[in-house]
Amino acid sequence: IRLSGDHNSVTIPFSVRLDEVARRARLHLRFTASPALLPELSHLKVSLNGQMLATVALPKESAGTAQLRDVELDPRLISDYNELRLQLIGHYTLDCEDSFHDSIWFEISPDSAIVLGVERVAMADDLALLPAPFFDHRDNHPVEVPFVFPATPEPRLLRSAGVIASWLGSLADYRATRFPLAIGALPAQHAIALLVNGQTLPRVLLEPVQAPTLRLLGLGPRGGHKLLVVQGRNAAEVETAAHALVLGQAALTGPRAQVTRLDMGRPRPPY
Numbered sequence: 001i002r003l004s005g006d007h008n009s010v011t012i013p014f015s016v017r018l019d020e021v022a023r024r025a026r027l028h029l030r031f032t033a034s035p036a037l038l039p040e041l042s043h044l045k046v047s048l049n050g051q052m053l054a055t056v057a058l059p060k061e062s063a064g065t066a067q068l069r070d071v072e073l074d075p076r077l078i079s080d081y082n083e084l085r086l087q088l089i090g091h092y093t094l095d096c097e098d099s100f101h102d103s104i105w106f107e108i109s110p111d112s113a114i115v116l117g118v119e120r121v122a123m124a125d126d127l128a129l130l131p132a133p134f135f136d137h138r139d140n141h142p143v144e145v146p147f148v149f150p151a152t153p154e155p156r157l158l159r160s161a162g163v164i165a166s167w168l169g170s171l172a173d174y175r176a177t178r179f180p181l182a183i184g185a186l187p188a189q190h191a192i193a194l195l196v197n198g199q200t201l202p203r204v205l206l207e208p209v210q211a212p213t214l215r216l217l218g219l220g221p222r223g224g225h226k227l228l229v230v231q232g233r234n235a236a237e238v239e240t241a242a243h244a245l246v247l248g249q250a251a252l253t254g255p256r257a258q259v260t261r262l263d264m265g266r267p268r269p270p271y
Contacts, residue, residue: 001086001107001108002105002106002107002108003086003088003090003105003106003107003108004088004100004102004104004105004106005088005090005099005100005104007087007088007089007099008087008088008090008106009085009086009087009088010085010086010108011083011084011085012083012084012085012086012114013081013082013083013084014082014084014114015080015081015082015138015139015140016078016079016080016082016116016118016138017118017132017133017136017138017139018080018123018129018132018133018136018138019120019121019122019123019132019133019136019224020118020119020120020121021118021119021121022075022078022116022117022118023075023117023118023119024075024115024116024117025072025073025074025075025078025114025115025116025117026070026071026072026073026114026115027046027069027070027071027072027073027084027112027113027114027115028068028070028112028113028114028115029056029068029069029070029071029108029112030066030067030068030108030109030111030112031044031066031067031069031106031107031108031109031112032064032065032066032067032106032107032109033058033063033064033067033105033106033107034063034064034090034092034103034104034105034106035060035063035064036063036092036103036104037058037063037090037091037092037103037104037106038091038092038093038094039057039058039059039060039063041089041091041094042058042088042089042090042091043055043056043057043058043089044056044058044086044087044088044089044106045085045086045087045088045089046071046073046084046085046086047084047085047086047087048073048074048077048078048082048083048084048085049077049078049079049082049083050083051074051077053071053072053073053074053077054071054072056069056071058106066109073114075117078116080138081138084114086108088104088106090104090105090106091104092104120224121224122218122222122223122224123218123226125216125217125218125223125226125254125255126216126253126254126255127214127215127216127252127253127254127255127256127257128252128253128254130216130228130245130252131167131168131171133190133226134168134190134192134226134228135168135171135172137171140175141175142175142176142177142178143168143169143172143175143176143177143178144177144178144179144180144189145165145168145178145179145190145191145192146179146180146181146182146187146189146191146192147161147164147165147179147180147181147182147191147192147193147194148181148182148183148185148186148187148191148192148193148194148201148227149181149182149183149184149193149194149195150183150184150193150195150199150200150201151183151184151199152183153194154235156235156236156238156239157194157195157196157235157238157239159239160194160230160235160238160239160241160242161179161192161194161242163239163242163243163246164192164230164242164245164246165177165179166246167245167246184201184202185202186201186202186203186204186219186227188220188225189225190225190226190227191225191226191227191228192227192228192229192230193227193228193229193230194229194230194231194238194242195229195230195231195238196231196232196233196234196235196237196238197209197231197232197233197234203219204217204219204227204229206229206231208233209231209232209233209237209258210233210258211232211233211237211258211259211260212231212232212237212238212240212241212244212258212259212262213229213230213231213232213241213256213257213258213259214228214229214230214231214241214244214245214250214252214256214257214259215228215229215231215255215256215257216228216229216255216256217229217255230242230245240259240262241259243262243264244259244262247262247264249261249262249263
């Protein structure tokens, strides 16, 4: 990133997942400043979410060479969506100057980073939070959601998993996606399970259902890992629950919801 001119700036957005909270934050800044800048007047202002936190001095003896500065950021200012603003205050003369003179420049290396120390927090077992935590718009990392089956699944259950995976993939947009399979075991992360009455999973007590059902369970320490269970009396009802989920036709609130009605719409004509 190249800043030029006497008050040029750049705003860098970053976000924190819904199931995480920032406990520590630091700007790891690598840069090169113009050797023509006057150190007594020139500096870099660092602001987070509209509040100025620090200034970075530009000493004359290191001007024109690559430098490294670590700037501590107040984690109390960090929310779901954030903006880090870097503003160059640059002057090359004490006399009348051209604000856009070629000697006023500041280059930020791509090796710079915003380093966050986050703590995982347990979300409520509330279906209203979906698609989080399986997909979180705040997170721009690749999406990985394991699908869990109690035993080798029949084709209709696999098709239901494919429907949900397609939905998550469309939400992920530019992010890479991966949907590993787990048979008879629970991974140590957020996951989605598909099963019919009579099937069980380790350490999970699931009573039989009387209709297509969606439920959200908290597993692991303090319920930090969420398991979305798509369940029915048979594979057809599991498929109904999967379609209701991705079409947004189920009243999703609380830890459990039954699908009482599903409108798939008219079939699309061939094209």
